[in-house]
């Protein structure tokens with residue numbers, strides 16, 4: 001991973017989720033109710049609001065309670081697409097995305113690592129399939 | 132391209148244009164036998180291929196309604212995607228990876244080799260490796276498979292495979308290489324050498340990889356003997372009072388129903404659609420579906436015992452650079468029940484892009500949070516394998532028709548059931564452990580195990596058997612019940628073997644086309 005993702009990436013995901021709720025009343029109702037449950041659970045377990053719980057594992061634990069609910073999976077998949085299927089952040093993960101317009105990886109490091117031995121040469125590969 | 136009249140009773144009608152159907156069509160065309168190929172999906176060519184995992188998936192895949200069922204995790208996590216199959220000109224050869232392996236001798240004789248196994252329905256094939264060898268050679272030459280048959284060298288080793296290969300060397304393995312692959316390593320047969328673009332499973336943009344889209348189908352269309360109709364979904368195979376098939380009813384691209392008359396019908400819609408079509412063709416004379424006196428149509432669905440293992444290495448690997456399946460490990464392909472399971476398995480280096488890695492690392496509702504995110508942060512340090520081993524035929528695994536839901540053509544939706552056998556469970560554990568050991572030998576810091584993806588290898592639902600009571604078709608893929616009805620795809624497989632199926636599908640299709648020509652000339656069909 002090359003550095004952190006910028007806050008805009010998360011903001012865009014949140015904006016997308018809000019826009020989805022604005023466009024669909026049932027979605028909005030479920031999302032509001034779901035977030036309400038998260039807040040209530042945080043109060044019940046930690047006596048504080050969700051965002052004030054300092055331990056990220058504890059926050060994740062609260063969300064795990066709701067992971068089979070539709071509102072949660074909606075947000076989860078929005079985050080998935082906003083991060084892992086987002087060409088703007090791929091390079092942070094070291095993923096180079098579409099390649100064909102650059103020609104190929106033959107000259108762009110398809111076999112450039114140095115911590116293991118090289119593969120066989122063309123001559124060796126040719127010899128292998130003779131006879 | 133030739134065009135044939137709907138009332139032409141002399142044509143062979145082939146349902147599906149993938150590995151099986153596309154090959155039969157071209158083989159028949161080269162012999163001067165007329166055929167009409169009905170392909171449900173659209174026409175594709177190399178310029179349609181995009182280097183985008185989800186973009187290509189949406190564009191190419193069969194997304195008509197289907198249900199996953201049975202005990203595998205996909206019945207919950209991939210509810211409408213039991214299998215990953217292409218709908219279009221070229222079928223799943225458009226996005227196949229190109230691994231082109233032959234079955235081993237014992238894999239044609241599983242029943243004799245393994246004996247009876249509880250809860251499995253295993254049988255011997257009615258063909259042997261010896262009989263198949265000349266056809267394997269023909270298939271390798273046709274497809275351009277790297278190795279001794281063609282004299283084409285295997286592909287150069289990419290980063291991801293070099294890591295795996297070094298692990299294999301350090302764990303005393305000897306059978307690991309970057310082939311055999313049906314991908315040109317040098318220019319051959321009018322197609323260029325692989326440029327290590329990657330994204331083979333999104334379709335090769337330059338045609339270095341064999342597919343019926345770039346070879347068999349255009350070659351067949353260049354003769355005067357083959358017409359390929361895209362957007363043509365076969366609905367029902369019709370028959371006459373004597374029990375011979377007479378034609379195929381299909382929905383054309385405009386949604387109108389048409390009946391194409393036929394002298395012979397070859398069904399090659401892959402292992403979900405082929406049995407579905409035969410079951411949907413039930414009639415007063417054949418109340419359980421066509422070619423189903425054995426009751427085996429739709430049964431014995433096999434997909435290979437699979438999973439993924441991805442290891443984070445101490446240094447960057449950039450596994451996505453170059454050929455998607457860049458190397459094959461064959462050391463574990465043998466039968467030794469003392470390992471806790473019957474049959475063997477391969478490890479195949481397989482690069483996934485970040486989108487697919489993130490979707491499949493932990494599919495299902497639990498696949499989020501810190502551990503998954505931290506795993507994905509190591510994406511560029513990963514090398515990994517797709518593990519695949521023999522899957523045993525079982526009565527309970529198969530394709531049935533939904534009792535109320537229909538698809539856009541009005542046909543009952545297929546329900547595809549797959550429950551792992553204990554053999555699969557034991558083999559999977561063993562494959563996962565073996566792969567982890569290999570990667571740990573090169574210094575892996577973390578190893579991630581991915582459960583089976585939606586099935587890419589689909590087999591067995593119209594299986595071959597010497598006896599008409601135990602199988603749907605004979606050794607030539609010809610229905611035991613109906614002489615002019617053939618099955619030409621992977622649904623003919625009696626057992627799955629450990630290897631990827633397509634070379635065997637193509638070899639069987641070449642052999643079948645020879646037999647069809649002979650039987651037509653002899654006026655037997």
Ligand SMILES: Cc1cc2nc3c(=O)[nH]c(=O)nc-3n(C[C@H](O)[C@H](O)[C@H](O)COP(=O)(O)OP(=O)(O)OC[C@H]3O[C@@H](n4cnc5c(N)ncnc54)[C@H](O)[C@@H]3O)c2cc1C
Pocket residue numbers: 146147148149150151152169170171172193215216217218219220221222223224226227228229230231232332363364365366399400401402404405408456586587588589619620621622631632633634636
């Ligand atoms: C990502 C991926 C990678 C793979 N890699 C490999 C590999 O490396 N090596 C290997 O050996 N195999 C591989 N496979 C498997 C390989 O693609 C299949 O085994 C092979 O293509 C199956 O051939 P087939 O003829 O049975 O069906 P297909 O090639 O799937 O063709 C079936 C065709 O029939 C059409 N059809 C279905 N029903 C109807 C109907 N009713 N009317 C009209 N048309 C219909 C479909 O639209 C489709 O075009 C891979 C598969 C996937 C998904």
Ligand code: SF4
Pocket residue numbers: 314324325326327328329330331332334335336337338339340453454455
């Ligand atoms: S890596 Fe080679 S075979 Fe694969 S898509 Fe690219 S050029 Fe084609």
